[in-house]
Amino acid sequence: MIDNTNDNSNYTSSLNEINEDIVEEIQISNDTVNNSAIDSVNSSITDLATDMVNNSAIDSVNSSITDSSKNESVDSNIETDQINENESTNSSVTDTKINENESTNSSVTDTKSNENESTNSSVTDTKSNENKSTNKSSTDLFAAGGSSSKFSKNDIVSAASELKKYVEKYGKLPDYLTISGEKISISDFLYLLSKVIVNLNSNNNSDISLKDFKDPASPSGTATNGNLYKANYLDLAKRIIAFMDANGQSPNYGSSSLGNIQFQTIVYGFAKIVDYFKVNKVLPNYVSFVKATSTNLNKVLPNYNGNNGLIVGENTSGNGNSGGSNSGNGTSGNGTSGGSNSGNGTSGSTNSSKFSKNDIVSAASELKKYVEKYGKLPDYLTISGKKVSISDFLYLLSKVIVNLNSNNNSDISLKGFKDPASPSGTATNGNLYKANYLDLAKRIVAFMDANGQSPNYGSSSLGNIQFQTIVYGFAKIVDYFKVNKVLPNYVSFVKATSSNLNKVLPNYNGNNGLIVGENTSGNGNSGNGTSGGSNSGNGTSEGSNSGNSTSGGISLADIKNAGSRIEAFVAQNGVLPNYVEIGGKQYSMSQFLYLASQAIVNINKGINSNIVAKDVKSPTSPTGQSISGNLYKSDFVALAQRVSDYITKNGQSPNYGSSTLGNIQFQSLILGFSKILEFVKTNNRLPDYLTLNIKATDTINGGNSNGGSSSGSIPNSPMNNKYDGSSLTNYLKASTNCQVNDATIQSLATSLTKNCKTELEKATAIYNYVRDKISYSFYYNTKYGAKSTLANKVGNCVDQTHLLISLMRASGIAARYVNGEATFSSGSRYGHVWAQVLIGDTWVVADTTSSKNSLGVIKNWNTNTASVYGKYSSISF
Numbered sequence: 001m002i003d004n005t006n007d008n009s010n011y012t013s014s015l016n017e018i019n020e021d022i023v024e025e026i027q028i029s030n031d032t033v034n035n036s037a038i039d040s041v042n043s044s045i046t047d048l049a050t051d052m053v054n055n056s057a058i059d060s061v062n063s064s065i066t067d068s069s070k071n072e073s074v075d076s077n078i079e080t081d082q083i084n085e086n087e088s089t090n091s092s093v094t095d096t097k098i099n100e101n102e103s104t105n106s107s108v109t110d111t112k113s114n115e116n117e118s119t120n121s122s123v124t125d126t127k128s129n130e131n132k133s134t135n136k137s138s139t140d141l142f143a144a145g146g147s148s149s150k151f152s153k154n155d156i157v158s159a160a161s162e163l164k165k166y167v168e169k170y171g172k173l174p175d176y177l178t179i180s181g182e183k184i185s186i187s188d189f190l191y192l193l194s195k196v197i198v199n200l201n202s203n204n205n206s207d208i209s210l211k212d213f214k215d216p217a218s219p220s221g222t223a224t225n226g227n228l229y230k231a232n233y234l235d236l237a238k239r240i241i242a243f244m245d246a247n248g249q250s251p252n253y254g255s256s257s258l259g260n261i262q263f264q265t266i267v268y269g270f271a272k273i274v275d276y277f278k279v280n281k282v283l284p285n286y287v288s289f290v291k292a293t294s295t296n297l298n299k300v301l302p303n304y305n306g307n308n309g310l311i312v313g314e315n316t317s318g319n320g321n322s323g324g325s326n327s328g329n330g331t332s333g334n335g336t337s338g339g340s341n342s343g344n345g346t347s348g349s350t351n352s353s354k355f356s357k358n359d360i361v362s363a364a365s366e367l368k369k370y371v372e373k374y375g376k377l378p379d380y381l382t383i384s385g386k387k388v389s390i391s392d393f394l395y396l397l398s399k400v401i402v403n404l405n406s407n408n409n410s411d412i413s414l415k416g417f418k419d420p421a422s423p424s425g426t427a428t429n430g431n432l433y434k435a436n437y438l439d440l441a442k443r444i445v446a447f448m449d450a451n452g453q454s455p456n457y458g459s460s461s462l463g464n465i466q467f468q469t470i471v472y473g474f475a476k477i478v479d480y481f482k483v484n485k486v487l488p489n490y491v492s493f494v495k496a497t498s499s500n501l502n503k504v505l506p507n508y509n510g511n512n513g514l515i516v517g518e519n520t521s522g523n524g525n526s527g528n529g530t531s532g533g534s535n536s537g538n539g540t541s542e543g544s545n546s547g548n549s550t551s552g553g554i555s556l557a558d559i560k561n562a563g564s565r566i567e568a569f570v571a572q573n574g575v576l577p578n579y580v581e582i583g584g585k586q587y588s589m590s591q592f593l594y595l596a597s598q599a600i601v602n603i604n605k606g607i608n609s610n611i612v613a614k615d616v617k618s619p620t621s622p623t624g625q626s627i628s629g630n631l632y633k634s635d636f637v638a639l640a641q642r643v644s645d646y647i648t649k650n651g652q653s654p655n656y657g658s659s660t661l662g663n664i665q666f667q668s669l670i671l672g673f674s675k676i677l678e679f680v681k682t683n684n685r686l687p688d689y690l691t692l693n694i695k696a697t698d699t700i701n702g703g704n705s706n707g708g709s710s711s712g713s714i715p716n717s718p719m720n721n722k723y724d725g726s727s728l729t730n731y732l733k734a735s736t737n738c739q740v741n742d743a744t745i746q747s748l749a750t751s752l753t754k755n756c757k758t759e760l761e762k763a764t765a766i767y768n769y770v771r772d773k774i775s776y777s778f779y780y781n782t783k784y785g786a787k788s789t790l791a792n793k794v795g796n797c798v799d800q801t802h803l804l805i806s807l808m809r810a811s812g813i814a815a816r817y818v819n820g821e822a823t824f825s826s827g828s829r830y831g832h833v834w835a836q837v838l839i840g841d842t843w844v845v846a847d848t849t850s851s852k853n854s855l856g857v858i859k860n861w862n863t864n865t866a867s868v869y870g871k872y873s874s875i876s877f
Contacts, residue, residue, distance in 0.1 A: 149210045767804065
């Protein structure tokens with residue numbers, strides 16, 4: 001139960017979380033990037049042709065898109081211009097001097113007017129330099145922000161957004177900003193920007209203290225054009241902070257892989273990064289620096305005492321989106337390539353060719369068959385008469401997967417992409433779930449848009465997936481959509497790096513092309529098709545090759561097609577779908593059993609007329625025996641006739657059908673008849689016999705590997721919801737009371753699901769354990785959390801739900817909390833918490849507080865009168 005006395009606070013805080021999980025951005029993980037050695041970051045696609053080697057020995061950077069084929073020596077320090085001749089210094093950061101032949105051991109030195117002065121000081125300050133470059137007055141060497149002023153993250157983020165708009169309207173920086181009533185110089189604001197970028201990356205929401213900084217002595221830089229990736233701009237931000245803390249002054253420029261980025265351009269670029277975060281709640285993969293040194297932005301140095309200030313919060317009327325097209329996950333789209341990315345040749349597709357969704361889907365299906373026949377990718381494809389490289393096709397696959405998820409049917413424009421420079425990857429084995437493969441697809445699109453080249457591999461939770469394997473895996477995803485009209489829950493990557501698929505790189509000029517539309521004769525169901533688990537929804541949607549059903553009935557072609565899809569669904573999921581779609585209408589399994597049985601009878605008699613569907617009730621209590629053996633043609637035709645006659649007479653499906661092999665349970669009848677129809681579809685005749693090897697305890701018949709009961713298909717319930725395709729990341733991770741990563745939770749989850757073949761089997765095994773092994777105790781809100789609930793073997797609705805969800809998530813099954821109010825069997829109405837578990841494309845209700853309940857079925861409270869307050873990835877009460 002939950003405490004209704006705290007309804008307002010609890011529900012309000014929970015309701016505010018409801019949208020927290022719909023986050024589907026192309027992003028690089030927020031791993032810490034050190035100045036001296038950038039750690040390996042594995043959350044993005046790694047393949048950048050230009051690897052920077054900084055003075056401080058920057059390690060291999062895997063969080064952008066890295067895979068060096070060209071090393072460039074880049075000074076990692078921020079330097080300011082020097083006008084001294086023959087100056088000897090050990091300084092790692094130096095500032096402008098007017099002295100000749102000055103010798104110093106200072107780590108940081110500043111402007112002096114003395115000649116030949118020797119000093120061991122670590123930091124020296126301005127004396128009486130008449131030629132100091134600054135736009136502040138001679139009596140006001142520092143900004144007017146006030147010593148040790150503090151600014152909140154939100155203050156800085158809002159100011160960054162306003163500054164970005166200002167630059168994009170006027171083509172220059174403002175002279176100063178006024179934030180929360182305090183006047184801030186642009187040098188001060190660069191420090192705030194740098195600090196907040198570093199803090200955002202580490203989820204640090206602390207206020208930032210500011211001491212006043214002098215303007216740069218003489219801003220300069222090279223004309224920069226390209227993308228600065230996340231690891232690199234984080235490193236730049238950290239070096240700027242270190243420089244300004246040491247020198248009390250902004251740098252003239254910052255060194256980077258793109259060249260020396262001038263002070264003004266850094267400010268604008270960093271503002272774009274922070275503005276991107278404001279909109280998307282995530283740091284971008286890269287920021288584009290495209291302003292040449294000669295532009296107005298770099299020509300005009302802000303004047304703290306000038307008249308063109310920007311008061312944050314006022315309407316600056318600038319167009320915040322005018323600075324670029326914000327391509328990929330970067331903040332600006334004016335720049336293009338982030339490196340030279342030399343590859344192995346360019347693609348042969350015509351620039352700006354367009355391909356329809358159906359073209360790409362058909363090509364994916366053909367490529368999948370080709371791989372499963374020959375064990376390698378084709379050298380190229382010909383789609384609608386256009387020759388397309390495999391690198392080009394990876395782009396089309398990635399785009400169409402993203403589009404299918406958002407119901408976007410637009411044509412996809414393609415420009416030629418270079419092949420990957422040196423494909424590589426780790427041996428990957430396991431399932432990549434929908435949220436993760438969508439993220440991978442988006443990152444690939446962003447990388448290819450930015451670099452004009454395919455990546456060598458894509459980083460993932462399974463390891464680095466090599467280029468060739470990504471192509472095949474994405475083709476399986478799209479092929480699955482072609483058959484089922486829904487994206488799969490996951491795709492399996494099981495090809496080792498040493499396999500033929502990864503050893504052979506397609507050659508655009510080779511002879512082994514694949515012309516889409518020709519008969520490739522490969523077995524589309526062999527190999528590693530989108531495997532195991534509930535890779536679809538709980539219904540099977542018809543493909544584009546259905547027959548010509550009319551209002552007068554359903555054609556044999558449509559019924560055969562439906563049987564084929566049901567057989568495929570069972571092979572994938574181990575259970576029957578809830579329904580099958582024929583001619584745009586959904587039919588229950590009981591309705592389909594009639595159609596299938598009558599179709600078999602008609603085919604045997606040579607009758608090709610349409611069959612009129614009937615309203616058929618479900619069987620009262622399906623039962624049957626274990627069946628093993630061959631049911632010959634005369635026997636299964638006679639069985640089909642008896643089933644058809646029974647349904648016609650009773651308006652209800654039988655619990656079982658008697659046969660020479662024993663009593664075949666309702667669910668097994670449907671599977672057997674579907675197998676027959678699939679055979680007819682392929683061979684245009686009935687088979688001589690039907691082989692069945694089904695145990696009464698198999699999942700399809702309602703059993704499971706761990707004993708107990710499990711529905712052969714997901715029960716319909718008003719408390720179930722359709723999955724909308726949004727990100728599942730937050731529904732798979734740990735929270736305060738949902739200790740997914742606890743060793744005891746992990747061990748139990750593995751033990752409960754070790755013999756399960758499908759997600760429904762896994763979910764049922766976990767559900768049954770919590771329901772049967774955890775006693776119910778009445779108290780309000782969380783008392784134990786998942787870990788202690790398991791240890792104590794007792795919990796209320798909240799704690800039982802914590803444990804249930806933690807075990808589900810530990811098994812790779814997305815699960816979420818539901819908070820509401822329900823009227824129980826006793827007549828009392830209480831606040832209540834239960835779970836929803838994602839099986840196929842359905843969020844299935846799961847309440848373990850009563851032995852009367854089962855997965856998807858609620859018996860101890862009224863589902864028709866219950867109120868739902870919200871659905872969450874975590875709860876705080």
